[in-house]
Amino acid sequence: MQNDVRKLREDQGLSQGDLARQLAVSRQTINAIETGKYLPSLPLALSIGRFFSKKVEEVFHDDER
Amino acid sequence: MTTSDKPRGRAYGAALSGLVIGAVLIGIELSQGASVAGALGGLIIIVLYSLGIFILQNRSETISTLAGRPVDERWTQINTQALAVAATFAAIVSLGGFAVMEALGRDNWQFAFMCLVVAGGYFGGLIWFRWRS
Numbered sequence: 001m002q003n004d005v006r007k008l009r010e011d012q013g014l015s016q017g018d019l020a021r022q023l024a025v026s027r028q029t030i031n032a033i034e035t036g037k038y039l040p041s042l043p044l045a046l047s048i049g050r051f052f053s054k055k056v057e058e059v060f061h062d063d064e065r
Numbered sequence: 066m067t068t069s070d071k072p073r074g075r076a077y078g079a080a081l082s083g084l085v086i087g088a089v090l091i092g093i094e095l096s097q098g099a100s101v102a103g104a105l106g107g108l109i110i111i112v113l114y115s116l117g118i119f120i121l122q123n124r125s126e127t128i129s130t131l132a133g134r135p136v137d138e139r140w141t142q143i144n145t146q147a148l149a150v151a152a153t154f155a156a157i158v159s160l161g162g163f164a165v166m167e168a169l170g171r172d173n174w175q176f177a178f179m180c181l182v183v184a185g186g187y188f189g190g191l192i193w194f195r196w197r198s
Contacts, residue, residue: 025137026126038139 003060006034008052023047079122079132083115156183 009019009030016034020027025044032038033048040048049056087108094104122132126140135141159179166173 026140028126029137029139032139038142041138044138 001039001060002036002063003033005030005048005059008054008059009034012052019051022051077119078134080115080119083111087111087115152183152187155179156187159183 005019009016014022016030017027020030023030023044029038029040033040045056045060049059052059090111091104091108094107095101118128118132122129122134126136129136130140130144135144159176163173163176163180166176
């Protein structure tokens, strides 16, 4: 599973800490999601998609893409 | 639906638990005739640990988890995984201790009891969470 969280975050000029505060998680958790070490729960994935005004499947996608 | 970073559980829960456990242990030690200095020695270690994680829990996500207050869902998962590792070690030591004591022909009821507790806790957990989900 890959994701575009880092790209979307950087496009908005946000730091990992900024995004972490917006999503109410730790900065380490944002880093772990971006590097693929941690798969977020469905509620958190939905929150991430909502924050970037994207569908979940536009942010998180299979490795083949 | 929330992924709140507000730590769950009470901030003073771990510290209070440590103090209660320390008080119980010091009571047992004193009731068995231990010196006050000796009994206090054990209490001091528990109190220092409890106070340490109470004071530092907001400075580190790891310490916050040690204090029983994981800051978000990832730390909750890490905490659960660490508990599973600890339970696995407890099961291995209990079974190993039981087998060794059995082989040596020594009393092994303590290890048998621990095996019962670990196995009972596991099966109880399986049934409980299966029923809840």
